[in-house]
Amino acid sequence: MAFEPPRRLVRALGDSDWLGQLPKLFDEAVSRYGLDVERVMAPGGRSGLVALVRRPDGSPAALKIAPPFAAPELERAALARWDGFGAVRLLDGYDGVLLLERLHPEVSVRSLPDSKALLEAAGTVRRLWVEPPAGHAFGTVADRTAAQAAALSARADAGPPGLVAAALAAREELAATSPELLLLHGNFRQGKVLGGDRVPWLAVGPEPVVGERAYDVARLVRDRVEDLVASASGPSAARRRVNRLADSLDVDPDRLRGWTLFRAVESGTRAVACGRGTEGELALEFAGWL
Secondary structure (H helix, E strand, O other): OOOOOOHHHHHHHOOOHHHHHHHHHHHHHHHHHOOEEEEEOOOOOOOOEEEEEEOOOOOEEEEEEOOHHHOHHHHHHHHHHHOOOOEOOEEEEEOOEEEEEOOEEEEEHHHOOHHHHHHHHHHHHHHHOEOOOOOOOOOEHHHHHHHHHHHHHHOHHHOOHHHHHHHHHHHHHHHOOOOOOEEEOOOOOHHHEEEOOOOOEEEOOOOOEEEOHHHHHHHHHOOOHHHHHHOOOHHHHHHHHHHHHHHHHOOOHHHHHHHHHHHHHHHHHHHHHOOOHHHHHHHHHHHHHO
8 A cells, every 4th residue: 555654753763864765664554464454543542553354364453653762662562561451452563663563543532421430540540550570671760750740841931930849849859669560551641542442452562661650640640631621620629530540540649639739830831942832821721729
């Protein structure tokens, strides 16, 4: 089939060398696995390409190709460790190419009513929290957030000074006292949980890291922030969500609140600094409620 990268990916990566090599990488992967390409997913993601394909035996699969900066080898290692338990199953892979079990990309838990979506998402992420394999190459939450905290300090004027200071202080305290070192999804939210055939819901797109469960839940707390901000009960609803998820997943509510604060402020200021003002202001308003 004629190959054309999705526009969202082109806008995100510009004229990068990897994007220029993508058509060749795509053709090589299709040839290597003898795939019949149905379609490239669009708009797709901003850090890689996903195509719906069929294997030589006619079985459906998904082909994912990601650049080195997206750490596809770490994603492959995490998927291999989970082996289909709670996450999409890895069928094969090499050098930034992942051949994956076919899920239903148009159906995520975000399509469910919020209360049900949180319940299903929580049940999914719980399955991912396992001991990392021996000799693993995954980074830690402490290291990842240290780099984020340094960047946040450098762009502190993109958010309210008191809120930025509180987020940095929370991160410093939490990173110094991590109670566990489990394999985490790293970027878990409702949109990362898709419908499957083996089981109803499976996680995709991990940015794996090793650390405590509260860090992994913190991004989920902020899901559908636009609905919370539009509600008159937004502040109390946000705090209830923290407590509800902490209770259902057996994590410390104070640690979950702290990681949620840091991740919301880090994300919000980054969005503001990148010119995505509306997105950033929503995250910062949410952080202020915590």
